[in-house]
Amino acid sequence: MPGAPRLPARLLARLPGARRRPPDGGSTTAHDLAVRHRLLLALSALLTLSLFVSYQGVHGDANPLRTSSAPAVLSLDTALYALDQAQQDARAPAPTSDFQKQISVAAQSLSAAAADDDVGGPAGRQALQTVTGLITVYAVKVQQSQLQPDGSVLREAYLSYATSILTEERSGIKDRLKALQRQQRAAVHRQTSFGPLLWLAWSVTLLLALALGAALLETQLFLRHRFRRRYNRQLLAALALLAAGVVTAVLFTAWTQAGMTDTRHLLDGPLPGRHIPDAGRHTASYLAHTGFRAAAAVWILIGGVLLMALAETGLRRHIDDYRFRPR
Numbered sequence: 001m002p003g004a005p006r007l008p009a010r011l012l013a014r015l016p017g018a019r020r021r022p023p024d025g026g027s028t029t030a031h032d033l034a035v036r037h038r039l040l041l042a043l044s045a046l047l048t049l050s051l052f053v054s055y056q057g058v059h060g061d062a063n064p065l066r067t068s069s070a071p072a073v074l075s076l077d078t079a080l081y082a083l084d085q086a087q088q089d090a091r092a093p094a095p096t097s098d099f100q101k102q103i104s105v106a107a108q109s110l111s112a113a114a115a116d117d118d119v120g121g122p123a124g125r126q127a128l129q130t131v132t133g134l135i136t137v138y139a140v141k142v143q144q145s146q147l148q149p150d151g152s153v154l155r156e157a158y159l160s161y162a163t164s165i166l167t168e169e170r171s172g173i174k175d176r177l178k179a180l181q182r183q184q185r186a187a188v189h190r191q192t193s194f195g196p197l198l199w200l201a202w203s204v205t206l207l208l209a210l211a212l213g214a215a216l217l218e219t220q221l222f223l224r225h226r227f228r229r230r231y232n233r234q235l236l237a238a239l240a241l242l243a244a245g246v247v248t249a250v251l252f253t254a255w256t257q258a259g260m261t262d263t264r265h266l267l268d269g270p271l272p273g274r275h276i277p278d279a280g281r282h283t284a285s286y287l288a289h290t291g292f293r294a295a296a297a298v299w300i301l302i303g304g305v306l307l308m309a310l311a312e313t314g315l316r317r318h319i320d321d322y323r324f325r326p327r
């Protein structure tokens with residue numbers, strides 16, 4: 001197509017200030033250099049900002065998921081399973097070590113969940129404290145029932161009261177824990193969701209990356225044509241940095257999002273007690289290295305500054321030559 005080679009020039013001509021061309025017969029080189037200089041710096045700055053925001057939109061939730069939300073769901077699952085087992089042992093004719101063991105497991109699991117200040121906020125911490133106290137009352141009433149003669153009215157009364165503490169609708173231990181668990185699963189869904197805003201942010205980022213890559217290539221071809229220099233090392237280095245940086249950021253994000261999605265699927269429903277330890281190991285495996293990848297966000301800013309520096313130094317010498325050239 002005859003007009004295709006002139007397409008980049010036409011697009012550049014639409015930039016602010018691009019129409020202030022020299023008088024007829026004058027050299028347009030200084031003007032063309034200035035337009036490309038502004039374009040490269042503007043695209044580099046916009047891409048850096050867009051990539052940083054998009055990257056943080058995914059990786060910013062990975063660490064809270066790994067250290068807080070996912071362990072809290074597993075701790076609550078463990079506590080509920082232990083209380084189910086304790087309820088089965090509560091009708092034993094005499095106090096048993098199994099009952100005490102299950103009560104200890106439930107209490108330790110709740111302590112582990114309460115150690116994280118993010119679990120449910122202040123209301124969640126208050127709920128965990130209330131449940132911990134109710135578990136103590138439940139254990140005492142079960143032990144009192146087991147000290148009474150088998151079949152006695154007092155034994156049944158203690159046991160009935162203990163059961164109501166555990167299973168009472170809304171106010172019972174199990175319902176309180178299940179409400180907390182629903183909150184934590186909702187938090188996991190929020191943290192692992194790749195919603196429309198993230199799709200939009202990454203689409204804009206990739207479009208900016210393509211635009212900057214095209215601008216760097218067009219500027220390299222312009223310099224080669226105008227100055228008969230085969231390569232501009234700074235612009236080629238900027239192009240290589242752009243490609244490596246964007247590809248690395250996309251790969252890191254894809255790996256992190258895949259691990260977060262696997263974690264959400266794993267924790268989406270109640271886990272049988274024997275599967276809870278395996279779920280903990282799988283979660284740790286899915287979210288491994290997310291902290292390292294999240295910390296890499298600072299390199300996006302460093303890379304953006306370096307990208308702008310390479311674009312600046314790649315054109316500065318030519319711009320200065322024409323700025324101070326005698327007329």
